Amino acid sequence: xxxxxxxxxxxxxxxxxxxxxxxxxxxxxxxxxxxxxxxxxxxxxxxxxxxxxxxxxxxxxxxxxxxxxxxxxxxxxxxxxxxxxxxxxxxxxxxxxxxxxxxxxxxxxxxxxxxxxxxxxxxxxxxxxxxxxxxxxxxxxxxxxxxxxxxxxxxxxxxxxxxxxxxxxxxxxxxxxxxxxxxxxxxxxxxxxxxxxxxxxxxxxxxxxxxxxxxxxxxxxxxxxxxxxxxxxxxxxxxxxxxxxxxxx
Numbered sequence: 001x002x003x004x005x006x007x008x009x010x011x012x013x014x015x016x017x018x019x020x021x022x023x024x025x026x027x028x029x030x031x032x033x034x035x036x037x038x039x040x041x042x043x044x045x046x047x048x049x050x051x052x053x054x055x056x057x058x059x060x061x062x063x064x065x066x067x068x069x070x071x072x073x074x075x076x077x078x079x080x081x082x083x084x085x086x087x088x089x090x091x092x093x094x095x096x097x098x099x100x101x102x103x104x105x106x107x108x109x110x111x112x113x114x115x116x117x118x119x120x121x122x123x124x125x126x127x128x129x130x131x132x133x134x135x136x137x138x139x140x141x142x143x144x145x146x147x148x149x150x151x152x153x154x155x156x157x158x159x160x161x162x163x164x165x166x167x168x169x170x171x172x173x174x175x176x177x178x179x180x181x182x183x184x185x186x187x188x189x190x191x192x193x194x195x196x197x198x199x200x201x202x203x204x205x206x207x208x209x210x211x212x213x214x215x216x217x218x219x220x221x222x223x224x225x226x227x228x229x230x231x232x233x234x235x236x237x238x239x240x241x242x243x244x245x246x247x248x249x
Contacts, residue, residue, distance in 0.1 A: 003152040006030055010156050014163040023167060024057040027160040034153050035145035036137035038117055040064075041157075041164050044082070045131040047073035055133060055164050063115035077105045082124035082134040088154040090144055091120045116140035121150050123157040129236035130170055135161050177237045178221035185239070187214045192231045192240045 001009070010030040017023040024041070031039045040058035047068060050056070058064050066072070073079055081089065081097040091109075095101055112118075120138035135157035144150055165171075180188065183204075190200045197215065201208045219225060222233040234240040 001033060003034075003148065006033060007152055007155050007159075011159045014159050017163060017167065020055075020057055020164065020167050023160065023163050024059075027156065028059060030156050031137055031153065034137075034149045034156075036121070036139050036153065038120075038138040040136045041133070041161055042136075043131040043133045044073070044079050047071075053168050053170075054131060055161075055168050057164065060117070061115070063112060063117060066111075066115075072108055075102070075104055075108065077101060077108075078120070078122050078136060079134065082122060083132055085124060086126065088121065088123040088150070088157070090150070091122070092144075112138075113140075118142070119144055121153060123154050123161075125158075125161045127165070127170070128238050130165075133161060177239070180218075180221070180239065184214055184218060187211065188218060188230070188234050189240055191215075191218075191227055192234060 010026060013026040014023055017026065024039075027041070028039050038058075038060055040056075040060060042056045042058065043054040046054040046056040060067070067076070077094045077098055078091060081094055084097050089097060117138040118140045119142070120136055121144055122134050122136040125133040125135060137153055137157070139145075145153075186204060187200060190203060195203065197208055197211045201211045204211075215227075215230075218230055222230055224230050224233055231240065
């Protein structure tokens with residue numbers, strides 16, 4: 001089957017899947033046709049909090065159980081790299097995505113290779129307000145399938161994770177992004193920085209009663225009760241960046 005037809009066929013089948021098992025089967029079949037033997041779709045948080053509607057589907061077999069039992073997810077360079085880029089990458093590119101590859105991580109890769117995960121290709125998946133995830137493909141071979149086939153794999157991975165989210169109940173609830181005036185947005189950014197009402201009043205040159213009024217409005221707009229919930233909701237909706245909440249020193 002040609003790559004274009006394979007992508008379209010997988011998309012059609014994935015959208016009709018009623019169970020996670022069915023979705024994994026059609027995605028595994030597509031991956032194997034491209035040349036990948038192993039496949040995993042996972043929310044990184046699953047390893048720390050199994051269940052709870054989080055995604056984990058794989059055919060890693062014994063290696064998957066070892067990975068969990070020995071808590072390799074804490075140091076796995078693939079999972080760490082997925083938090084540092086938004087594009088698909090070969091595992092050969094990890095050295096350019098991470099500050100350094102440790103001896104422990106090198107040993108992890110050597111052990112994975114003994115379980116037929118010699119080289120791989122991963123697509124990070126990030127949706128605002130949801131756990132970070134990734135879709136990884138691996139093969140017991142000295143090199144990956146062709147660049148063209150890897151691009152096709154990335155498209156299949158994106159479709160598969162989208163449908164996995166649907167089957168696992170994501171997004172958990174639909175919500176409208178509140179419309180904020182420029183001043184309310186400024187107050188929200190300062191809340192994310194941990195500033196108190198008096199500090200916000202001084203920074204913006206307004207009275208504390210006015211700040212309290214803005215805070216009441218913001219809690220109502222976001223349907224939350226505390227400052228922490230307000231900052232978290234703002235991050236979820238992308239109205240405040242992590243750089244706002246955790247400024248560079």
